[in-house]
Amino acid sequence: MLDANLKAQLKTYLERVTRPIEIVASLDDGAKSREMHSLLQDIASLSDQVSLSTDGSDARRPSFALLTPGQNIDLRFAGLPMGHEFTSLVLALLQVGGHPSKASQDVIEQVKALDGDYQFETYFSLSCQNCPDVVQALNLMAVLNPRVKHVAVDGALFQDEVERRQIMAVPSVYLNGEPFGQGRMGLEEIVAKLDTGAAARSADKLNAKDAFDVLVIGGGPAGAAAAVYAARKGIRTGVAAERFGGQVLDTLAIENFISIKETEGPKLAMALEEHVKQYEVDIMNLQRAEQLIPAHEAGGLHEVRFTDGGSLKAKTLILATGARWREMNVPGEQEYRNRGVAYCPHCDGPLFKGKRVAVIGGGNSGVEAAIDLAGIVAQVTLIEYDGQLRADAVLQRKLFSLPNVTVITSALTSEVKGDGQKVNGLVYKDRNSSEFHHIDLEGVFVQIGLVPNTDWLKGTVELSPRGEIEVDARCQTSLPGVFAAGDVTTVPYKQIVIALGEGAKASLAAFDHLIRTSV
Incomplete structure (x- = not known):
């Protein structure tokens, strides 16, 4: 099932596990069950820590559970987790086998403290680049908290369930039999939906922060580049983003990013975030801006307020909120969104x-x-x-x-x-x-193009008739000390490589502004 290269890589990963992994498969006589059995046999052959049993009693067949002695973990895959989901399988093996997650300790403790019984079901497709984030987040929660259970279901393989539940978009997540969410969700976002006090705590954290020299709003390519260039100047830099990576997360194949022959959006987004984390940048995720208060109205510092009730202040701002899919705005579109x-x-x-x-x-x-x-x-x-x-x-x-x-x-x-x-x-x-x-x-x-995310800026900075932020050659907006970059601006040709350059330019211009105003 696995080629020699994948086996070699997986064998290396499995050397990191610290406790036994028991794979319990529920199979039938079908072709997919034979494929799954072959896959699981390959995995079990790569480590003495991994054992395979085929006496599972799960009603979904083919499926398999990942267990470890002494731990109450309920984590299962219904279907073959190949394609984009192969990474989810590898991470699940490592985490069930005791290898620590890279999630922040605060979020890990938040997951462990969840009080309730949570039975999650995630419907995915093997070609979905948004699905792994959801599957991996819920798998990790099932490892960390014994009251969280998760099964990832290949919608293409279990068509009867898809039809019965009328699922027409992935990822689709059910919690205790009821719809919980659709579309890309990260660990922090899922936990925030379950933890009712998370929004208030997040707002308190924002309100307690000192003013930034440069505050970037948005975590796409433009925002990431702006953050790196600002941090390299040694000034206090923050990034507040609804989701780090922005629209790049929804892009499958990228073949025109100079110096990289081919990559995928989620991989590039992860690389951008890891690059930003190499510097002293305060990254604040799950933050959706709702109001900009210019410095002349906010006591000398620009202020941005967010939907969770928190606010941040800064000497300069870089607006890089990107764009979203343009809608048709015709009868029936919203009514049948994610239902066709x-x-x-x-x-x-x-x-x-x-x-x-x-x-x-x-x-x-x-x-x-x-x-x-x-x-x-x-x-x-x-x-x-x-x-x-x-x-x-x-x-x-x-x-x-x-x-x-x-x-x-x-x-x-x-x-x-x-x-x-x-x-x-x-x-x-x-x-x-x-x-x-x-x-x-x-x-x-x-598939009719993009709309800039500028609804929250109306009445503060000048916008074009299409809603884009008007900027000059230095990315300066109509407000002194407020710059903008990327797909949200009037700069033509909405491309990743252009957004990166514009983000760098905006950051350099903001730094120049700080020097001149301080003098």
């Missing part, structure tokens, strides 16, 4: 295997999504508002070579239809004839 309306084809595509879907948008993202989905679903209809597609020629050639793809141009999506539970159709208007047409389908993937 999706924004990540890599994550949710496997849930639509053999079904009919539409992709909205004819740029590179839309055409790439249609190409990817064509290998999974029965039929893809790509709908583009313009009279022609805008994607690169090489992508268009690939798209038009696919037999199960239909392209409709000069079309305005006007409504998403459903039966009250999930999507069953889409209505579009032919812009040439003004006639309305209905398409029967089960999924709609929206």
Whole structure:
């Protein structure tokens, strides 16, 4: 099951375990069970600390539990954790085997102190780059707290459960049989949802902090670069981010990042955060800004208030809050969000295997999504508002070579239809004839660009008609001492490499501002 290279790597990792690991598999006569048995045999052969039993009684088959003598751990995988989830399997083995987690001690203690019985089920797909964060966080919680149980379920393998629960987006998390959350969630975010006093404690921590020389709002590429450049100047630097990595976390393949031939968004986001942590930067995660109070109104220091009630002050600010997926804003879109309306084809595509879907948008993202989905679903209809597609020629050639793809141009999506539970159709208007047409389908993937995250800034800094922060060549906004960088600004071409450069530039400009104002 595992090739020689993977076996060698896993063998090295398993040398770190300090206590026995018992793998208990629940199998049947199917092909997937045979694959799982082969995988588990490979793992057990790599360490004397690992044993394998096939007498499990789990109703989900194939599945396996990871146990260790003397510890009440309930951690299971239903399905083969390969693809993006192979890392989750490796980490689970290490943690069940006693190897310590890299999570902060504060969060570890918070998990151990959770009072209640928590039975989590996470539905994932092997192509979902957002799923491992959730699976790994809940696995760790199951290792740390005996009252937390977790099973990670491959939605593509257990289609009957997916249909019964009407799951149309991954990761989807259930707690004690009820929906708990969808989409990417890290350990801190999950614990914060369970620990009702977390928000108040977080606000108190923010309010107690001294003013920063440079405070970066946002943890994407621009924010990370700004933090590194500021910290290297030896000045007091902070980063407040809703999630470190930003939109990069939702990006699958990255092939145009100069000097790195190929990588994936989550890997790059992790590398950015690790680089920032090499310096004395105060990183504050799960912080969503809701108001900027300029220095002339806040007693000489800029102040940023957050949704948890806390606030931070700084001599200079760098706004790097990035952008989010643009929505169609048509009837039915919000009603059927995550019930057929999706924004990540890599994550949710496997849930639509053999079904009919539409992709909205004819740029590179839309055409790439249609190409990817064509290998999974029965039929893809790509709908583009313009009279022609805008994607690169090489992508268009690939798209038009696919037999199960239909392209409709000069079309305005006007409504998403459903039966009250999930999507069953889409209505579009032919812009040439003004006639309305209905398409029967089960999924709609929206790929029509980005919207800057600037709602919280209206009335403070100057924004463009598109809502982007207006900046000059030095990343200066309309407020002295407030700079901005990345996809949230008017700088053209929203690319990771450009955001990094702009973040560095904004930080250098902020440092220059500090020097000049102090003189």
